[in-house]
Amino acid sequence: MSEFGKSGIVKRTIERADAKAVERLGKSGVATVHEAQGRTGLMKPYMRPVWPGAAVSGTAVTVLAHPGDNWMLHVAAEMIKPGDVVVVAVTTDNDDGMFGDLLATSFRARGGLGLVIDAGARDARTLAEMKFPVWSKAIHAKGTVKATVGSVNVPIVCAGMLVNPGDAIVADDDGVVVVPRERANAVADAAEAREKNEESKRARLAAGELGLDLYAMREPLAKAGLKYID
Amino acid sequence: MSEFGKSGIVKRTIERADAKAVERLGKSGVATVHEAQGRTGLMKPYMRPVWPGAAVSGTAVTVLAHPGDNWMLHVAAEMIKPGDVVVVAVTTDNDDGMFGDLLATSFRARGGLGLVIDAGARDARTLAEMKFPVWSKAIHAKGTVKATVGSVNVPIVCAGMLVNPGDAIVADDDGVVVVPRERANAVADAAEAREKNEESKRARLAAGELGLDLYAMREPLAKAGLKYID
Amino acid sequence: MSEFGKSGIVKRTIERADAKAVERLGKSGVATVHEAQGRTGLMKPYMRPVWPGAAVSGTAVTVLAHPGDNWMLHVAAEMIKPGDVVVVAVTTDNDDGMFGDLLATSFRARGGLGLVIDAGARDARTLAEMKFPVWSKAIHAKGTVKATVGSVNVPIVCAGMLVNPGDAIVADDDGVVVVPRERANAVADAAEAREKNEESKRARLAAGELGLDLYAMREPLAKAGLKYID
Amino acid sequence: MSEFGKSGIVKRTIERADAKAVERLGKSGVATVHEAQGRTGLMKPYMRPVWPGAAVSGTAVTVLAHPGDNWMLHVAAEMIKPGDVVVVAVTTDNDDGMFGDLLATSFRARGGLGLVIDAGARDARTLAEMKFPVWSKAIHAKGTVKATVGSVNVPIVCAGMLVNPGDAIVADDDGVVVVPRERANAVADAAEAREKNEESKRARLAAGELGLDLYAMREPLAKAGLKYID
Amino acid sequence: MSEFGKSGIVKRTIERADAKAVERLGKSGVATVHEAQGRTGLMKPYMRPVWPGAAVSGTAVTVLAHPGDNWMLHVAAEMIKPGDVVVVAVTTDNDDGMFGDLLATSFRARGGLGLVIDAGARDARTLAEMKFPVWSKAIHAKGTVKATVGSVNVPIVCAGMLVNPGDAIVADDDGVVVVPRERANAVADAAEAREKNEESKRARLAAGELGLDLYAMREPLAKAGLKYID
């Protein structure tokens, strides 16, 4: 953790979460994965997909950038391996459009699957046409400079959540969740178990059974003092 | 009004706005209904549909919940009658994803038509596929606990607007409007009259006639001091 | 500039940016135009299209309105010439739905191509069906009064950007950019040059070449102190 | 409740909460009163005193105003009786400075004790010098018009909370709380009991006793699964 | 206006508003000056003094800076003449602490009277001890780089308001107002007239006379449809 927040470093070699586990996490989706790891790992809800229906799972290449400066995204491109998702934090709140279709083209050519950025993105329509998935705080055409170095592959805080390089990233219409690298397999197992369990519940609820009965809530509710009146 | 904001109560029996009136209000839509009742009843504009094109009209089953706690939504499910829309207020600002596809399945099985929640919703894509209409302050995967009792069918303030159980709720792409139960028929009448009136205006405006002339604004504008210069 | 922010004036005669230049700017799009004029002219990122895919370029008819009052939009309708986009500022922050399908019908009948408003719009679905492009701060059904005069065709600040009547306005999924009238041709030239230049870069990036090499960033990055570690 | 949100009405005669109870509530303060009535009645935290140390308790004269229009505050002045606090809601979000030192002078001359406004206030320094207590959403010099009628002494929602004319209002550095008129005495009793209880707790906590023991939390925490590790 | 928003320029020679007029405007204060120039010129209400009681009037030296970069504030220092207030806009939303006690020391040594910045300030306590008046969007210790040139003495938009170099700036507890250079004398006259007029009103209101009568509002209110009920 000694490199947390430090500028001027690019770490070439990182360990990545298991590719199979990452794929399984993607199938479970953000809401299920978040629950499966004990309701942790979720970024703030202002992170929204640039185009509806976007979904991705991959391993994090992390970037620490300065406001209005996207230099480090070019540096990050070289660090991408197939299956990676680039995750960008900025040293201060900033909405500038640090990422557009050219960088998306470059990232994809290197095997990059998507982008999560606690700042702005632009070329929204082209990103949608390319089906390149991006989650951002804003859509903003504001161009950036290339003047101040940040870091690549150091631990960062992105949209309120700690991300270490190589962590599993799952993102869809419900937001973005981070799974620590070493827990990817365990969380994937828990997520699949949870899904199976939900399937049977869905059928019973669809048949009109109440959650009150399905989850045996009536007694604890009464104990907690809930009163029914007419 | 003595139960306003009180926790720990579920009211089983409520009077609902006239079903026919509610249906007519839905056809008029939010903007027209809001105008027709004297520009009142509108929730704050941060309430947005989870999927575009969602539209609903129904009678309110109200819920008062605690932040990060969706216990009372399960309690509310049992109170739903066909034609109801569940309206949820939280005792403090909160974005957690209190509602997802399982609760949507349950609500629909009971005859529930939709949800209006001054908090977050999740499973956004599944809700869209189910065509279950939801208006919320946020889309957030954040899971909730079931630990503290709130109330069902007490008067609440949701997104800045007072809602009594049984009130008519109309929601579409323009937001959410509340019509007090006893005024539903009168407002439906006024809304339909307004629509008819707008139809003829639309044709004249489309033909190039100016609102300045159509609404006879030139004289009051001059009186208010408006000056034309070249 | 002496009329900046002044209420009670309608300027009938304004000079408009060259129609051909405006059309060319529209083809380049917001992000490119913003870069081409030295990263200036962009409105704040809270300005979003009411329906996805909306895009327009035109010449500004400017409006200064009061909060909750859309009287001046009717006055503006008469000033519209084919190819115009109406741009509305409010004297204070306000989200009310000052513009809906009737005004859109009227604007279109006069040759108006779209609307940019630092406030709310309503009838969102109808605007989408009409394909009438609108950028706004909010979608809100809140109706407005017609009680206080503002101005038409005075210089305004809309969403943080200065707009003079007759300026070129370009808007799409990436936001809204303003090009001063007298610079429209020069900026259109610069934008097209930029696009051509990007085309060749896109191909090289798609082939896997890195921006680091394409833009010769390695040396300046090293000079700025960037260190690679393993 | 039939007058909720309705414009164009001034209700001359209202019942007010018991003056003695209101005074006792003021002594207990906002935080204690809020707890004493079951954690209800609190306005949103964006309501802040214009000058530090302001504190007031009184009976509500309610006002419904339009954005950027303070006409109804002049109407309200005539309805003030000694011991009243004027509470202002606006039909939409608005920060304009609807209230300044002249209105404060007028309100005070009529016996008004303070103001709570879900909008802006101005003349901040003079209000502080006058020691006239005001809670507002913003401090803003923005002047207002007098063009559109609202209402006085109808039920309103102010900063997220329902206020009926005559309700008890308590405000201090912790915010603003509303106590329904008919509950003022009971809540004052509960608040005083709570205070007495807190006094003894404060002494024990100051002596180093832990809340864990004072409130017997160790067992429920263990039951809830809390684990201590080294 | 051709230099609006342009980076890379420092204009050495500017015309300043009349010093006497600026002093008179300062005595009238923000709220009165804003009213006196027809309710125009006010910056957004998020601009707050760093320490309570701060008040200043002066002539604008304008700065356009980039996010997280305070290089141009050093450039601006050389352009300051006695009686100036430096007004800083940033090319995008940014809260970084661009200004602290060292720059305040430097500005004061050059005759600068204060700072208005649409970004952050730091060293809040020292600024208060120095009695150097600053209005900002945030107080934030975040340090900045010196990497990208902006401009000095070009027209800017600061907190939603157009500011030309040499304009009169008045700031106090109520916010910040801009008076165009050439209007400074006329607005100072109008402000003083307004103050005199208010003085007599204050006395009548303090004696219990109602604004309803003082401003003859009863008839227009009745015409506008206001109804009194019991």
Add this chain to the structure above:
Amino acid sequence: MSEFGKSGIVKRTIERADAKAVERLGKSGVATVHEAQGRTGLMKPYMRPVWPGAAVSGTAVTVLAHPGDNWMLHVAAEMIKPGDVVVVAVTTDNDDGMFGDLLATSFRARGGLGLVIDAGARDARTLAEMKFPVWSKAIHAKGTVKATVGSVNVPIVCAGMLVNPGDAIVADDDGVVVVPRERANAVADAAEAREKNEESKRARLAAGELGLDLYAMREPLAKAGLKYID
């Protein structure tokens, strides 16, 4: 880092930053410390002192709480050692008043020096009278429940910044900065060196010397393209 964000754990034994270093950091203050550690460690600017002039430096006891639930603050009290500052993160955005004068009394009795909370605080006036320093996101009287377990002394993200138990915390009017435990001495050295350096600069700037000359900026500015015009 394996305990990051995990609920249900209390870590009894933590290593704390060197007390002497923490004291020295406090003397340097937030802005200097932030610069001295390479412009890192700063929490978001919405963290503000509850009373002006508050300042503290100490070692972090960390708390992870649930929205609207302050149970873990009572658990944390037992973990406090003299010289500690309690730092509270919540699992989701929340403004509730989790901390008031009773907990302050308890924390102080255990040797706690202050509180940093990414949520609300209450009893603002009493906290000021007690001179107990608190930084929070909001002042809100909203009471909380004690129903769901979180954690004490796990790594957390508070107001956008990673905090490990035992880290040095420095807070004053400029905000809150975190110094990793093992870097406390080195950063204290760097901060003091920086202060000394600033002292001599302050004198030269006060004498009218320009930062342009003091920092030798004229040449780099010219290289970056800055042009002076008349």
